[in-house]
Amino acid sequence: MEKRNARQTREIVVPGDILDGTGMRPGENAYVLDGKVRASVMGVRNVFQNTVGVIPLRGGYMPTSGDTVFGVIVDIGPSNWLIDIGAPYPAPLHVSEVPWKVEFGDTSRFLTIGNVVLVKILAVDESKKISVTMKDSGLRKIEGGRLVKISHTKVSRVIGKSGSMISMLKNMTDCRITVGQNGWIWVDGDDEAADVAVEAIKMIEEYAQSSNLTDRVKEFIEKRIPQDEDEDYDEGDE
Numbered sequence: 001m002e003k004r005n006a007r008q009t010r011e012i013v014v015p016g017d018i019l020d021g022t023g024m025r026p027g028e029n030a031y032v033l034d035g036k037v038r039a040s041v042m043g044v045r046n047v048f049q050n051t052v053g054v055i056p057l058r059g060g061y062m063p064t065s066g067d068t069v070f071g072v073i074v075d076i077g078p079s080n081w082l083i084d085i086g087a088p089y090p091a092p093l094h095v096s097e098v099p100w101k102v103e104f105g106d107t108s109r110f111l112t113i114g115n116v117v118l119v120k121i122l123a124v125d126e127s128k129k130i131s132v133t134m135k136d137s138g139l140r141k142i143e144g145g146r147l148v149k150i151s152h153t154k155v156s157r158v159i160g161k162s163g164s165m166i167s168m169l170k171n172m173t174d175c176r177i178t179v180g181q182n183g184w185i186w187v188d189g190d191d192e193a194a195d196v197a198v199e200a201i202k203m204i205e206e207y208a209q210s211s212n213l214t215d216r217v218k219e220f221i222e223k224r225i226p227q228d229e230d231e232d233y234d235e236g237d238e
Contacts, residue, residue, distance in 0.1 A: 012088060012128060013039040019052045027053025044088055061086045061152040061182045063130050067121040068139075070147060070184035071132075073113050078105045083117065083132065086149070086182045091130040093119060098134045116142040116186070118178065145176070145188030148198050150205040152183035157208040158201060165204065165214060172221045173197040196224045 013019065019030055020037040029041045030053045039045070043054040063069070063085065071083035074090055082090040093111075095102040100110055111117065118139050119132040134140065150158070158179055159166045170177050175189030175197045187197050200217050207213055 011045040012043070013045050013054060014042045015039055019045055019054070025051045027051035029054035063087050063091070063121045063124050063182070065121055065123050067181040069119060069121065069132075069182040070142070070178075070180040070186060071117055071119055071182075072147075073111050073115045073117065076108050076111070076113060078107065081107060081111050083119065085119075085130075085132075086152070086184060087130060089128060089130065091119070091121075091132045093117075093132050093134065097122070097132065099139075111141060116147055118142060118180070118186070142186055145186050146194060146198065148185045148187055148201055150183045150185065150201060152181065154205045154208045155179060155181055155183055157213070158185065158204050160214070165217070168214065168218065169197055169200055169221075172218070172227060173200070173225060193225060196221060199224075 015038075017039045018036045019026075019039055021035070024037055024047075026032055026037045027046065027048060029039065029043065030037050031040055032038070037052050039054045041054055046053050046055045069085045071085040071091065073081050074084045075082035079095050081093045083093055085091050095104075095107065098110065102110055117134060119134050120136050120139055122131040122133050124130050157165065158169075160168075166177060166179060169175070173189060173193045173196055175187055175194055177188075177197060178186045180186075185201060187194050187201070189197065200221055203217060203220060204213065207216065210216065
């Protein structure tokens with residue numbers, strides 16, 4: 001537990017921040033300017049022996065209160081679970097924030113390491129400690145399907161304006177698709193259709209800045225999955 005707490009209090013830095021001014025050598029993602037070691041990327045300050053550097057934030061996702069995100073259980077305590085949500089630190093989920101009555105020490109009976117869950121960010125304090133809940137409507141343990149991870153910065157493109165892109169993906173692949181604001185996306189459906197949905201999502205991530213993206217994705221899906229009838233889709237996400 002002490003080790004875990006130490007990890008949660010590690011310092012987050014941005015490019016240009018001073019990492020050290022006492023003569024340590026620059027490590028990864030660090031440089032020296034005016035006799036001081038500084039960060040070259042956003043991430044977590046990391047000291048190893050006589051070097052100091054930065055561990056880049058995975059995907060750069062910084063949780064915000066109200067975000068709905070997918071996560072994976074990575075550790076279990078007697079009264080909480082730790083969830084990897086793609087942020088710099090795991091998010092603790094306390095037994096008081098789940099929809100079940102969980103006795104002390106009985107946590108593994110409800111959620112175990114490797115389980116995927118959909119949770120909401122309750123708060124992020126000044127030390128970047130994250131609190132989450134599973135008590136709101138729709139939040140749950142995920143059964144079946146597959147989890148796709150993309151950059152959280154591309155989430156708005158997957159959703160599209162007024163939900164146009166995500167609606168098209170669901171309708172054309174006949175898959176259930178839920179997008180987490182951390183860029184983790186759950187896809188559930190027939191194996192072949194789910195494969196196409198996942199590839200389409202990856203295509204949106206790769207070509208997020210392209211024009212006519214809706215048409216490109218629509219054409220890609222039509223080549224893989226025959227459509228019963230021709231349907232028009234809103235181009236408003238462009």
